[in-house]
Amino acid sequence: xxxxxxxxxxxxxxxxxxxxxxxxxxxxxxxxxxxxxxxxxxxxxxxxxxxxxxxxxxxxxxxxxxxxxxxxxxxxxxxxxxxxxxxxxxxxxxxxxxxxxxxxxxxxxxxxxxxxxxxxxxxxxxxxxxxxxxxxxxxxxxxxxxxxxxxxxxxxxxxxxxxxxxxxxxxxxxxxxxxxxxxxxxxxxxxxxxxxxxxxxxxxxxxxxxxxxxxxxxxxxxxxxxxxxxxxxxxxxxxxxxxxxxxxxxxxxxxxxxxxxxxxxxxxxxxxxxxxxxxxxxxxxxxxxxxxxxxxxxxxxxxxxxxxxxxxxxxxxxxxxxxxxxxxxxxxxxxxxxxxxxxxxxxxxxxxxxxxxxxxxxxxxxxxxxxxxxxxxxxxxxxxxxxxxxxxxxxxxxxxxxxxxxxxxxxxxxxxxxxxxxxxxxxxxxxxxxxxxxxxxx
Amino acid sequence: xxxxxxxxxxxxxxxxxxxxxxxxxxxxxxxxxxxxxxxxxxxxxxxxxxxxxxxxxxxxxxxxxxxxxxxxxxxxxxxxxxxxxxxxxxxxxxxxxxxxxxxxxxxxxxxxxxxxxxxxxxxxxxxxxxxxxxxxxxxxxxxxxxxxxxxxxxxxxxxxxxxxxxxxxxxxxxxxxxxxxxxxxxxxxxxxxxxxxxxxxxxxxxxxxxxxxxxxxxxxxxxxxxxxxxxxxxxxxxxxxxxxxxxxxxxxxxxxxxxxxxxxxxxxxxxxxxxxxxxxxxxxxxxxxxxxxxxxxxxxxxxxxxxxxxxxxxxxxxxxxxxxxxxxxxxxxxxxxxxxxxxxxxxxxxxxxxxxxxxxxxxxxxxxxxxxxxxxxxxxxxxxxxxxxxxxxxxxxxxxxxxxxxxxxxxxxxxxxxxxxxxxxxxxxxxxxxxxxxxxxx
Numbered sequence: 078x079x080x081x082x083x084x085x086x087x088x089x090x091x092x093x094x095x096x097x098x099x100x101x102x103x104x105x106x107x108x109x110x111x112x113x114x115x116x117x118x119x120x121x122x123x124x125x126x127x128x129x130x131x132x133x134x135x136x137x138x139x140x141x142x143x144x145x146x147x148x149x150x151x152x153x154x155x156x157x158x159x160x161x162x163x164x165x166x167x168x169x170x171x172x173x174x175x176x177x178x179x180x181x182x183x184x185x186x187x188x189x190x191x192x193x194x195x196x197x198x199x200x201x202x203x204x205x206x207x208x209x210x211x212x213x214x215x216x217x218x219x220x221x222x223x224x225x226x227x228x229x230x231x232x233x234x235x236x237x238x239x240x241x242x243x244x245x246x247x248x249x250x251x252x253x254x255x256x257x258x259x260x261x262x263x264x265x266x267x268x269x270x271x272x273x274x275x276x277x278x279x280x281x282x283x284x285x286x287x288x289x290x291x292x293x294x295x296x297x298x299x300x301x302x303x304x305x306x307x308x309x310x311x312x313x314x315x316x317x318x319x320x321x322x323x324x325x326x327x328x329x330x331x332x333x334x335x336x337x338x339x340x341x342x343x344x345x346x347x348x349x350x351x352x353x354x355x356x357x358x359x360x361x362x363x364x365x366x367x368x369x370x371x372x373x374x375x376x377x378x379x380x381x382x383x384x385x386x387x388x389x390x391x392x393x394x395x396x397x398x399x400x401x402x403x404x405x406x407x408x409x410x411x412x413x414x415x416x417x418x419x420x421x422x423x424x425x426x427x428x429x430x431x432x433x434x435x436x437x438x439x440x441x442x443x444x445x446x447x448x449x450x451x452x453x454x455x456x457x458x459x460x461x462x463x464x465x466x467x468x469x470x471x472x473x474x475x476x477x478x479x480x481x482x483x484x485x486x487x488x489x490x491x492x493x494x495x496x497x498x499x500x501x502x503x504x505x506x507x508x509x510x511x512x513x514x515x516x517x518x519x
Numbered sequence: 520x521x522x523x524x525x526x527x528x529x530x531x532x533x534x535x536x537x538x539x540x541x542x543x544x545x546x547x548x549x550x551x552x553x554x555x556x557x558x559x560x561x562x563x564x565x566x567x568x569x570x571x572x573x574x575x576x577x578x579x580x581x582x583x584x585x586x587x588x589x590x591x592x593x594x595x596x597x598x599x600x601x602x603x604x605x606x607x608x609x610x611x612x613x614x615x616x617x618x619x620x621x622x623x624x625x626x627x628x629x630x631x632x633x634x635x636x637x638x639x640x641x642x643x644x645x646x647x648x649x650x651x652x653x654x655x656x657x658x659x660x661x662x663x664x665x666x667x668x669x670x671x672x673x674x675x676x677x678x679x680x681x682x683x684x685x686x687x688x689x690x691x692x693x694x695x696x697x698x699x700x701x702x703x704x705x706x707x708x709x710x711x712x713x714x715x716x717x718x719x720x721x722x723x724x725x726x727x728x729x730x731x732x733x734x735x736x737x738x739x740x741x742x743x744x745x746x747x748x749x750x751x752x753x754x755x756x757x758x759x760x761x762x763x764x765x766x767x768x769x770x771x772x773x774x775x776x777x778x779x780x781x782x783x784x785x786x787x788x789x790x791x792x793x794x795x796x797x798x799x800x801x802x803x804x805x806x807x808x809x810x811x812x813x814x815x816x817x818x819x820x821x822x823x824x825x826x827x828x829x830x831x832x833x834x835x836x837x838x839x840x841x842x843x844x845x846x847x848x849x850x851x852x853x854x855x856x857x858x859x860x861x862x863x864x865x866x867x868x869x870x871x872x873x874x875x876x877x878x879x880x881x882x883x884x885x886x887x888x889x890x891x892x893x894x895x896x897x898x899x900x901x902x903x904x905x906x907x908x909x910x911x912x913x914x915x916x917x918x919x920x921x922x923x924x925x926x927x928x929x930x931x932x933x934x935x936x937x938x939x940x941x942x943x944x945x946x947x948x949x950x951x952x953x954x955x956x957x958x959x960x961x
Contacts, residue, residue: 078828078829078830078831079568079569079611079828079829080566080568080569080829081611081612081614081615081829081830082566082615083561083562083565083566083611083615084562084564084565084566084599087562087564088562089559089560089561089562089608089612089615089616090559090560090561091559091612091616091619091620092557092558092559092626094560095557095558095559095560096558098560099558110893111888111892111893111894112888112893112894112895113864113865113868113893113894113895113896114864115534115864116534116537116538116541117531117532117533117534117537118531118532118536118537118540119525119531119532120525120526120529120530120531120645121563121601121631121633121645122526122529122583122601122633122644122645123525123526124522124524124525124526126521126522127521127522138588138589141564141585141586141588141599142585142586142592143583143584143585143586143601144583144584144585144586144595144597146580146583146635147580147635150584151595152595153586153593153594153595153596154595155586157526157583159563159564159585166531169521169523169525170523170531170533172523173523173524173525173531174531174533177533178533179909179912179913180909181897181898181909183864183895184534189563191563191564193588193589202564203562203563203564211898214898214899216874216877216898216899217877218877218880218881218896218898218899219898221881222881222884222896222898225881225885229888334878335877335878335881337878337882338878338881338882338885339881339882339884339885340885386520386521387520387521387522387523388520388523389520422555422556422557422625423555426555432658435658435659435660435777436776436777436779436780438660439660439663439664439667439777439780439781440779440780440781442664442781443667443780443781443782446553446554446671450553451552451553451554451555452553452554452555453554453555453625454555454660454664455623456623456653456656456658456660456661456664457656457658457660467621467622467623470621471621
């Protein structure tokens with residue numbers, strides 16, 4: 078007998094799961110479209126070389142690689158890989174389809190990605206990302222519109238306690254430079270800083286030491302990075318002697334100012350310790366958090382050089398990704414799904430007393446569907462009690478029963494299970510009658 | 520510079536493509552739900568052993584296999600694979616989650632599958648299937664409801680010329696047996712018969728000869744198989760001395776009779792030559808065709824033993840799959856998409872004369888969105904003519920312009936590009952005014 082588990086770190090979504098996922102995706106999509114983002118989809122499978130070298134060394138290790146086919150299979154070599162994020166494929170698309178795409182291109186993309194990470198609570202090997210990206214402009218309006226769109230989506234889902242942390246890659250560089258940390262150690266320092274939330278200040282200090290960053294520079298850095306959130310502006314950074322005059326700092330101030338009057342107002346706070354793991358960011362970087370989740374609900378930033386790796390010509394770009402799985406985890410724990418969501422498979426089940434009456438069941442079902450109802454035909458002529466019990470167990474509110482009397486009279490008996498009432502209707506009138514009761518119940 | 524093509528046989532879907540796909544998927548989904556099917560999703564990646572041995576020898580060759588990770592990567596071995604169809608994962612799900620699923624389970628599943636086939640016109644290596652399956656009943660009502668659901672979906676998409684060909688695996692066996700073809704050659708004969716459409720009667724005769732099937736048996740078979748379509752019943756089969764008394768033949772007649780009064784009425788024709796490639800079918804088999812497509816739009820059948828391979832206990836099952844890509848190809852060629860579908864990225868574009876006015880653009884955009892409009896904010900303070908030209912090139916019908924006068928007066932000038940008219944509104948009234956014009960245009 079074959080094993081029946083899904084692959085490690087992967088999940089089956091039963092009907093109730095799918096309905097919850099579609100509810101969340103539906104809201105996110107509607108909000109993204111309200112901001113002028115257009116839908117894009119890319120293949121699950123990319124050429125391996127498209128992905129390699131875009132996500133840093135750790136990323137390369139987590140890419141699922143696909144074996145060559147046919148006579149080459151025995152070589153054990155891979156030439157394809159599973160999509161690792163939605164940003165690199167977008168950069169590839171922008172280069173490949175440039176002539177068909179507008180100069181300013183805003184797209185959203187809601188698709189799964191795959192990473193061979195160690196599975197853990199809320200961390201899966203197949204997970205959906207909900208990305209917005211804008212290509213073709215360097216204006217901070219781009220970052221602000223994305224913060225606004227994400228805030229509006231989260232607000233519509235019922236989140237009221239999220240924060241968007243904001244930092245800037247060039248500001249981080251300027252800070253590291255001002256503390257005389259050699260340029261060769263910057264990437265290494267960022268990787269350590271990125272762990273502040275997970276391993277705390279002492280842990281990061283240890284990482285600094287291990288990476289050869291001088292002790293006093295480490296102290297200076299941590300002093301800056303712990304001054305997160307709260308008041309924003311020159312005060313915060315001036316205190317720590319950081320380069321508040323750097324253009325990157327002005328860019329962050331512009332972003333913060335522009336959020337006023339948008340749904341992101343009051344949500345964005347400057348966090349000098351935010352680093353973001355991915356290597357392709359070049360400007361503002363952002364991350365969304367809620368208090369009861371250790372990781373982030375989403376994140377993003379500006380990456381002005383990635384498209385150039387495929388096109389040979391730079392195109393400014395900025396994007397933001399919401400993590401669907403984490404949103405679902407928090408919404409589930411907080412009970413944020415609307416009660417009517419776990420819906421039943423049908424509004425009406427059609428039951429028959431005798432197998433020979435199946436033609437009547439099918440034509441009554443066709444009529445009820447034409448009236449706009451979702452109808453399940455019970456396929457077997459089981460005892461009527463068993464059939465009704467099935468409808469009840471599935472939460473189907475109505476059972477349409479066809480016995481000999483009904484069939485010869487052209488009628489149907491409709492049992493309302495919750496109300497424990499029943500009425501007999503002309504077959505042509507039953508649909509409207511059931512709809513009426515459904516509407517009254519809301 | 521990195522290559523920018525998608526992987527071989529895979530496609531990028533630009534916004535217009537996605538909208539067409541979502542239009543078709545939306546209709547199919549709505550119809551499936553009307554028939555009481557519930558949504559299910561399974562991972563793109565399955566354990567390799569889950570898929571091996573389920574699709575026949577040719578199928579095994581076409582499975583995309585995923586390399587082991589980490590220290591095992593160098594071994595060149597595969598342990599995972601990409602989903603090859605939606606039926607085997609359903610059988611696995613039915614076994615794994617049996618306690619959570621109802622005794623009679625009707626599910627639909629609309630997801631991509633991957634096959635390492637040689638790419639050709641309309642044949643891709645990543646393609647979507649739209650499946651319905653019902654588990655737990657042997658009644659022909661199951662087959663009929665599926666034919667009805669698929670017919671209703673195709674009719675709502677605008678297809679009026681499709682046919683559902685019907686045959687039965689056990690009937691094929693009975694026919695082969697009646698012609699004294701040895702049992703050991705049956706599987707081989709079915710593979711040859713399945714090619715009748717592609718290689719014609721002479722080609723199939725050649726295949727029979729190559730497979731050691733006696734010449735007179737081949738002639739008898741072809742005589743039966745060319746009598747397809749048209750009149751149904753004992754006449755057709757009796758003429759050719761085939762076993763019309765076989766229960767499988769009665770099952771087909773029952774299915775045909777029950778389609779009366781459903782949307783499948785008049786669509787189903789018996790075709791004794793239909794074989795279907797996949798090895799897991801055990802009963803009725805079906806295929807949908809339209810005149811202007813060489814392959815099929817979809818197909819399916821009964822597979823009563825597949826779930827048992829995972830569960831150790833048989834569960835009767837029957838399913839039908841619509842091929843999304845082929846539906847899209849035919850709809851594109853026939854011009855069947857509604858004209859309004861290739862929609863614009865937004866209803867309104869907000870333009871500004873000066874970068875310092877961006878805060879006003881963002882807050883006007885927020886107001887227009889609250890009114891229910893899809894709004895794109897032009898991010899840069901380009902010359903106003905360039906901004907309007909962009910809106911026009913994207914088909915955005917309205918441009919909301921904010922100059923110094925408007926900002927100090929709290930107004931906004933709204934230009935209707937198609938009408939070449941413009942009006943100035945209070946910022947709080949602009950949304951309603953634009954919606955009014957959009958509604959009038961339909």
